[in-house]
Amino acid sequence: MNIRGFEKNRIIARTAMNNKQLLVAIDPKDPGNWKNLSPTYENAILTGQEVLEDKIILSYQGEANDFIIAIDYDGQVLNELSITPGLSLSTMNFNEDSKRFIYSVESFTIPQVLYKLDLEKFTSELYDKTKVNFDFKDYKFRKTTFKSHDGVEVPIFIVFKNELKTDGSTPFLLKTYGGYGNMGTPRYDPGIIYFLENDGAFAYVDVRGGGKLGNSWWQDGKNLKKKNSFMDFISASEFLIEKGYTSPKKIAITGASHGGLVMGAAITMRPDLYGSAAIDVGVLDMLRFENFTVGATNTNLSEFGSVKNEEEFKNLLSYSPYHNLDYNKNYPSTLIMTGKYDDRVPPLHSYKFTALMQNNPNQKNPVLLWTQNKTGHYGASNMEDKVLENSFKYGFLLNELK
Numbered sequence: 001m002n003i004r005g006f007e008k009n010r011i012i013a014r015t016a017m018n019n020k021q022l023l024v025a026i027d028p029k030d031p032g033n034w035k036n037l038s039p040t041y042e043n044a045i046l047t048g049q050e051v052l053e054d055k056i057i058l059s060y061q062g063e064a065n066d067f068i069i070a071i072d073y074d075g076q077v078l079n080e081l082s083i084t085p086g087l088s089l090s091t092m093n094f095n096e097d098s099k100r101f102i103y104s105v106e107s108f109t110i111p112q113v114l115y116k117l118d119l120e121k122f123t124s125e126l127y128d129k130t131k132v133n134f135d136f137k138d139y140k141f142r143k144t145t146f147k148s149h150d151g152v153e154v155p156i157f158i159v160f161k162n163e164l165k166t167d168g169s170t171p172f173l174l175k176t177y178g179g180y181g182n183m184g185t186p187r188y189d190p191g192i193i194y195f196l197e198n199d200g201a202f203a204y205v206d207v208r209g210g211g212k213l214g215n216s217w218w219q220d221g222k223n224l225k226k227k228n229s230f231m232d233f234i235s236a237s238e239f240l241i242e243k244g245y246t247s248p249k250k251i252a253i254t255g256a257s258h259g260g261l262v263m264g265a266a267i268t269m270r271p272d273l274y275g276s277a278a279i280d281v282g283v284l285d286m287l288r289f290e291n292f293t294v295g296a297t298n299t300n301l302s303e304f305g306s307v308k309n310e311e312e313f314k315n316l317l318s319y320s321p322y323h324n325l326d327y328n329k330n331y332p333s334t335l336i337m338t339g340k341y342d343d344r345v346p347p348l349h350s351y352k353f354t355a356l357m358q359n360n361p362n363q364k365n366p367v368l369l370w371t372q373n374k375t376g377h378y379g380a381s382n383m384e385d386k387v388l389e390n391s392f393k394y395g396f397l398l399n400e401l402k
Contacts, residue, residue: 005051007073012037012051019215021046023058025073037075045183045214050094050101055119057101059089061183063155068092068103070122079122086141087113088186102127108159108202109139111188130188138162139196146239148208149231152220155212156236158245159192160201166244171200171275171401172251173394174237178229179258180303181211181218191394195252198398203240207232207262223305224315230265237266237273249275249332252397256280257345257377264321264353267331274332276400278393281338281345281377284353286320287313293343322353331357333365333400335393339375347371368396 001015004023011026023038023046037056038046043063050057055070055078066083083089087105090112094101101117103124111130118124138161145153158164173195177184184206192202206212209221209229221229237253240246251274255263260282267277283289287307290296296306305312317323325331334357338350354369370392372379380386 004049007051010073012056014046014049016215023049023056035075037071037073039069039071039075039077043213045211047089047183047185048092050092052094052119057092057094057117057119059092059103061088061185066105068117070119081117081122081124090185090187106188107141107186108157108189108192108204109196110136134193134197140164146236148228148235150228152208152228152232154208154232154236155206156239157186157204157206158201159196159203161196161199164201164245168241168244168247168250170246170250171195171198171398172240172246173200173202173397174205174233174240174251174253175202175259176205176207176210176229176233176255176262177257177259178205178207178209178221178233178255178262180209180299181215182258183211191254191390194390194394195398200398201245203236205233205236207236209258222303224312226304226315227265227319229262230269230319233262233266234270234273237270241273248273250401252276252278252401254278254280254393254397255282256379258283260284260345261286261321265319265324267334268321268324268326269319271329271331276333276335276397278335278337278397279350279353280379280393281342282321282336282349282353283345284320284349285322286316287323289349292346292348322349322356325353325356325360327360328362329360330362330364331360331367333396334367335370335396336368337370337372337379337389337393339377339379340371340373341376344377365400 001013003013005012024034026034044060047061048059058069065085066089068081070078087107090104092103104112104114106112113129114127115124116127142158148154207229211218260279263277263279264282264284307313336350336354338347357367380389
């Protein structure tokens with residue numbers, strides 16, 4: 001439970017209950033007597049709140065689109081504002097001095113756009129936007145689902161330019177995160193623009209283990225069910241191929257941290273599906289992860305399990321990328337990236353996995369390691385280094401598909 005504000009003699013707090021995010025009001029003198037303030041919507045998850053003097057502004061991530069609502073301190077809905085489909089709400093901020101409420105939206109292909117919200121009329125107007133040298137109106141998107149290995153319908157968000165061909169010729173960039181209940185909100189990425197402008201397409205897969213469909217979606221890709229995350233990602237690749245949107249060896253994949261684990265598992269399980277992969281600060285040795293830095297925190301042990309538990313050990317061993325490389329196979333062209341000062345996923349994961357791949361006698365495709373000397377877990381922090389990082393990663397991915 002996180003305290004978000006105060007109203008007269010009540011505490012306003014954010015909590016989770018019955019697989020739902022809630023905003024509640026608590027009387028400190030009688031904490032057991034609390035009231036839920038946030039409305040519950042089918043196929044929508046509470047993502048944010050701004051506690052004002054006379055009302056509360058809430059944001060939701062919905063299956064069709066994001067939206068903002070205003071409620072009073074009894075939880076009654078006062079107003080609602082829908083966000084354009086394809087865009088995601090990224091921030092909300094109320095300035096007490098100026099009484100100005102600003103929210104921002106973005107997508108995979110549209111950088112941050114700021115809007116000013118009129119709190120009385122509950123209408124918005126453009127406040128500021130990021131200038132770009134391309135026309136994002138040429139980009140289209142498609143939200144759909146596909147059946148995973150066990151019949152579960154998994155959401156996928158596809159972005160393309162002008163049209164989506166069905167002749168199997170399109171280079172496709174696939175990405176996911178898929179862990180810790182993270183909702184995978186669309187964020188602008190210039191690497192996606194690079195793919196789209198080079199006759200490619202992009203897809204983000206909301207695999208189980210993420211939080212796209214709530215807490216139960218997370219639980220179904222966690223610990224002993226972790227392999228569902230990898231199988232969902234692999235099934236997404238097969239779906240795109242079956243639809244004729246792309247073909248084996250025309251797919252590039254990338255993910256960071258937990259997403260890096262998904263990439264490592266995908267190429268070791270199904271190397272035949274992919275042309276190139278970029279594994280960024282990936283967790284790759286699942287058997288020794290808990291021995292270093294923050295690997296043994298309750299958060300990580302809960303997410304993956306521990307080698308000290310026999311059932312969890314066997315599960316970790318079954319998918320650990322480092323332990324499932326087969327020297328009889330040739331794996332996709334792979335760029336492995338790490339930060340020299342990463343204390344969340346130590347560089348040793350990347351070093352060991354690279355060494356194993358490079359010493360594979362049947363490895364014909366290139367395997368490269370790039371250690372960024374001035375970075376930690378979150379990669380480049382200044383513009384010059386970020387441009388270099390993106391040029392290395394996306395340049396490698398697309399070049400290897402050609």
